[in-house]
Structures are given as structure tokens and as C-alpha cells.
Amino acid sequence: EAEVAQSPRYKITEKSQAVAFWCDPISGHATLYWYRQILGQGPELLVQFQDESVVDDSQLPKDRFSAERLKGVDSTLKIQPAELGDSAMYLCASGRIQDTQYFGPGTRLTVL
Amino acid sequence: KQEVTQIPAALSVPEGENLVLNCSFTDSAIYNLQWFRQDPGKGLTSLLLIQSSQREQTSGRLNASLDKSSGRSTLYIAASQPGDSATYLCAANPFGNEKLTFGTGTRLTIIP
Numbered sequence: 001e002a003e004v005a006q007s008p009r010y011k012i013t014e015k016s017q018a019v020a021f022w023c024d025p026i027s028g029h030a031t032l033y034w035y036r037q038i039l040g041q042g043p044e045l046l047v048q049f050q051d052e053s054v055v056d057d058s059q060l061p062k063d064r065f066s067a068e069r070l071k072g073v074d075s076t077l078k079i080q081p082a083e084l085g086d087s088a089m090y091l092c093a094s095g096r097i098q099d100t101q102y103f104g105p106g107t108r109l110t111v112l
Numbered sequence: 113k114q115e116v117t118q119i120p121a122a123l124s125v126p127e128g129e130n131l132v133l134n135c136s137f138t139d140s141a142i143y144n145l146q147w148f149r150q151d152p153g154k155g156l157t158s159l160l161l162i163q164s165s166q167r168e169q170t171s172g173r174l175n176a177s178l179d180k181s182s183g184r185s186t187l188y189i190a191a192s193q194p195g196d197s198a199t200y201l202c203a204a205n206p207f208g209n210e211k212l213t214f215g216t217g218t219r220l221t222i223i224p
Contacts, residue, residue: 004155031210042116042201042214043156056211091155098143098210103156 002026004104006092012110018080021107025074025094031055033101034067034077035091043091049075050097082111114139116204118215125192126223133187133218135202140180146212147176147187148201156201160187192222 005024013019025032030051035043046065048056051072060067064083069075079086087110093101115138125131135145144163148156160169160176162185168177175188185202199219203212 006155033210040216042203042216043212044214045211048211089153093156095210098205100146100158100161101210101212102158103148105155106153108153 004092004094004102006090006104006107008107009105010108010110012112013082014112015084016081018078019082019109020079021077021090021092021109023075023077023092023104025092026102029094029096029102030072031095031097032069032075033093033095034075035093037089037091037106039088046077079109082109084111087111114142114204114206114213116202116213116215118200118202118218120218121216122219122221124221124223127192127194129192130188130190131192131220133189133200133202133220135185135187135215137183137185137204137213139204139206140183141207142180142204143207144205145176145178145185146203146205147174147185148203150199150201150217152199159200189220194222194224196220197222 032049034046037043046060047067049069067077089106091106093103095101117136146161147159162178173190178185199217201217203214
């Protein structure tokens with residue numbers, strides 16, 4: 001069964017450093033999502049792509065976060081510089097419009 | 113703005129019991145509602161998706177219902193097993209927008 005792939009699974013970094021997360025969606029899924037989940041809370045959407053275009057990035061802190069999906073397939077989420085409050089699980093999901101979203105295993109980020 | 117609430121935050125029941133998890137949402141204009149399972153430190157697994165025109169969906173021992181008029185959904189788990197222990201999240205999907213709004217989840221523990 002096809003799955004959403006994410007790497008790395010865990011990342012520890014120091015404050016002010018740059019970090020990047022990678023996501024490879026399920027083949028054929030045009031829609032890709034990046035969510036942030038703080039411990040004990042539900043995921044919150046950061047950015048949504050339809051193919052290579054950003055559909056919604058209203059909750060993305062654009063002063064330090066960036067996301068791209070250049071060829072409409074895999075995607076990278078970057079944080080520069082990282083802050084203590086960025087410690088969270090970063091989840092990638094893919095799907096077809098108005099259908100179930102399939103989630104990857106996530107990247108656990110710890111900022112020291 | 114859509115708000116999704118899940119009560120209780122945690123629930124412990126003996127193995128073999130039937131149980132109900134609750135989800136409420138403030139805006140009834142939803143396209144669908146989804147239930148997910150999340151194991152500790154892992155990504156989300158889709159359990160059931162209920163379209164706005166449907167009243168319920170079933171998968172094995174799981175049954176999810178939707179009452180848009182009252183802004184409520186329930187997830188019924190029959191004959192609970194220790195392997196059902198996880199956090200269960202519901203998410204509302206609004207019209208014309210795939211941006212899911214998640215509840216904070218119910219952490220379920222099945223006692224052997």
C-alpha cells in the first residue's frame with residue numbers, strides 16, 4: 001500500500017539554526033499539506049499545495065518558514081531561523097480534492 | 113471560524129467494553145467529517161470519512177455518525193481491545209476548502 005514518506009523522522013537543532021523537512025506524497029495525489037502539531041493539540045495547517053501552486057498559506061509564519069513543491073511532486077518545508085517555540089511534530093499529508101487525507105509518519109523537531 | 117471540540121480529553125475502559133467518543137463542531141456548513149487515529153509519536157491514520165449527506169459510516173468494529181444540525185459526530189468502538197489504545201482525532205472539512213480543522217483529540221486507554 002502506498003504511503004506518504006517523510007524525512008528525517010527526528011531532528012534536534014539549536015535556536016537560530018536552519019532546518020529542512022522533506023515529504024514525498026502518494027503517487028498521483030495532486031494536493032499536499034504541511035501541518036504542525038504541538039504536543040497535546042490537534043494538527044494545524046501551515047500550507048496547502050495543489051500541484052506546484054500554494055492554495056493556502058495563511059497560517060505559515062512567512063518571516064521564518066518557507067515551503068516549496070517545485071515539480072508538483074515532493075515538497076520541502078524550511079525554517080530559518082528556528083526558535084524554541086517551533087518544537088513540534090511536522091506532518092505531511094496528501095490526497096485528492098475533498099477526499100481522505102493520508103498522513104506521513106511526521107518529523108519530530110526539538111529546538112534547544 | 114470553525115471550532116472543533118472533543119470531550120473527554122482522556123478515557124480509560126476495560127477490554128471488551130463498547131465505547132463512544134464525542135466530537136462537536138460550531139459551523140454546520142461542512143463538506144465532510146473525518147476520524148483519525150494517532151499512536152504516540154506517529155502520524156495520523158484515517159479511520160472513517162463521513163460526507164455531509166451521510167448519517168453514518170462503518171468499518172469493522174468502528175461506526176461513526178454525523179448530525180450536522182446539532183454539530184455533533186460520534187465514533188462508536190465495539191468490543192474494545194488493548195490495540196485500540198491511541199489518541200482519536202476528529203476533523204471538520206468546510207465547503208470548498210480542504211483545510212481540515214482538528215479537535216484536540218481523546219486519548220483512549222483500553223485496560224486488559
